[in-house]
Amino acid sequence: MVTQRADLDAIRNMRVLSAAEWRRAGLSDGRIRSLVRSGGLIRVWYSVYATRSAIEWSNVSPARGHALLVIAAAASVGRDSVASHQSAALIHGLDLFPAPPDMVTMTRTRMRSSGRRKSDGIFFHRAELPDGHVTKQLGARVTSVARTVVDLARVSPFMPAVVTADSALREDLTTKAALLATCHDCPRWPGIRKARRVVEFADPGAESVLESCARVVFDEHGLEAPELQFSVTGPDFRYSVDFYWPRHRVIAEADGAIKYSDQRAAIRQLKRDQQLRDLGYKVVHFTWGELFQNPEEVIARIRKAFASLTPV
Numbered sequence: 001m002v003t004q005r006a007d008l009d010a011i012r013n014m015r016v017l018s019a020a021e022w023r024r025a026g027l028s029d030g031r032i033r034s035l036v037r038s039g040g041l042i043r044v045w046y047s048v049y050a051t052r053s054a055i056e057w058s059n060v061s062p063a064r065g066h067a068l069l070v071i072a073a074a075a076s077v078g079r080d081s082v083a084s085h086q087s088a089a090l091i092h093g094l095d096l097f098p099a100p101p102d103m104v105t106m107t108r109t110r111m112r113s114s115g116r117r118k119s120d121g122i123f124f125h126r127a128e129l130p131d132g133h134v135t136k137q138l139g140a141r142v143t144s145v146a147r148t149v150v151d152l153a154r155v156s157p158f159m160p161a162v163v164t165a166d167s168a169l170r171e172d173l174t175t176k177a178a179l180l181a182t183c184h185d186c187p188r189w190p191g192i193r194k195a196r197r198v199v200e201f202a203d204p205g206a207e208s209v210l211e212s213c214a215r216v217v218f219d220e221h222g223l224e225a226p227e228l229q230f231s232v233t234g235p236d237f238r239y240s241v242d243f244y245w246p247r248h249r250v251i252a253e254a255d256g257a258i259k260y261s262d263q264r265a266a267i268r269q270l271k272r273d274q275q276l277r278d279l280g281y282k283v284v285h286f287t288w289g290e291l292f293q294n295p296e297e298v299i300a301r302i303r304k305a306f307a308s309l310t311p312v
Contacts, residue, residue, distance in 0.1 A: 154191030
C-alpha cells in the first residue's frame with residue numbers, strides 16, 4: 001500500500017520522465033510496465049513515459065502537444081537541450097510558413113550529436129544560450145520569442161522569416177527593440193545580417209500569413225511599401241483596408257478563403273468596393289493562389305491601378 005501511494009504521488013508530481021528518472025523516483029521496472037499496461041503511464045518517446053493527465057493536458061492545443069514532445073525529447077537526450085527554431089515557434093504560438101516538418105528542433109551549447117537524428121526525430125543546433133535568451137513556456141525550456149524569431153531569420157528564406165516576425169510583433173509577444181537587442185547579442189553568428197534585414201522589414205500591421213507574404217512579394221517586385229490597415233472613412237462607414245498606396249490612392253486587399261465563403265459575404269464585399277471607388281479609390285483584389293501561382297499578374301494589376309489614377 002505504501003509503495004502504491006508513492007507511485008501515485010510520483011505520477012502526480014513528475015509528469016513526463018525517462019525510465020531512468022522514473023526509477024530514481026522510486027518506481028521499479030516492473031511497476032513501470034504495470035502502469036503502462038493499466039494506462040497510468042503512456043510512452044511518448046523512446047524510453048520516456050508521461051502520465052495520463054499529461055497526455056490529456058497536451059491534447060488541448062497544438063502548442064501543448066508540441067510542448068509535451070519537447071519535454072519528452074529533453075528527458076531522452078538531456079535536460080540541457082532547449083527547444084528552439086520551429087519547435088519554440090510552435091510552443092510560443094507564432095506563425096510558421098510553410099508548415100514545419102514533424103520533428104523537434106533543439107539547441108545545445110555543446111554538440112554531443114550533430115545534424116539530424118532520424119531515429120528519434122530531433123534536429124540539433126549548436127549555439128550559445130545566454131540566460132536572457134531562454135524561458136519556460138508550457139512546462140518546456142524554450143528560447144525566448146525574440147531569440148526564436150532571430151534564430152529562424154538567420155536560417156530561413158526571407159519570406160518565411162518575415163511571416164514569423166510579423167506574427168510575433170502583431171501578437172505583442174516581442175518588440176522591435178527586443179529583436180534588435182537579440183541581434184546585437186549575436187553579432188558574428190552565421191546569418192545575422194539576414195536576421196537584421198527581417199527585423200527591419202517586419203511590421204505588426206500584417207494581420208495574416210497571406211498579408212505578410214504579399215508584403216514580401218511587393219518588395220521583391222520593386223513596389224514602394226504600402227501603408228497597412230489604413231482606415232477609410234465615408235459618409236456612413238469606416239473601413240480598414242489591407243494595403244494602401246496614398247500617392248496613387250490605390251487599395252489592395254488580400255482575400256482569404258473565408259471572405260467569399262457565402263453569397264452574403266460576396267455581396268458585402270461588392271458593396272464595400274463600390275463605396276471605396278465612389279470616394280475615388282482604386283481597389284485591387286488578389287487571392288492566395290494568385291499571389292503564389294502568378295505573382296507577376298498581381299503586381300501588373302497593382303501597377304495598372306497606379307497608372308490609371310492621377311497621383312495626389
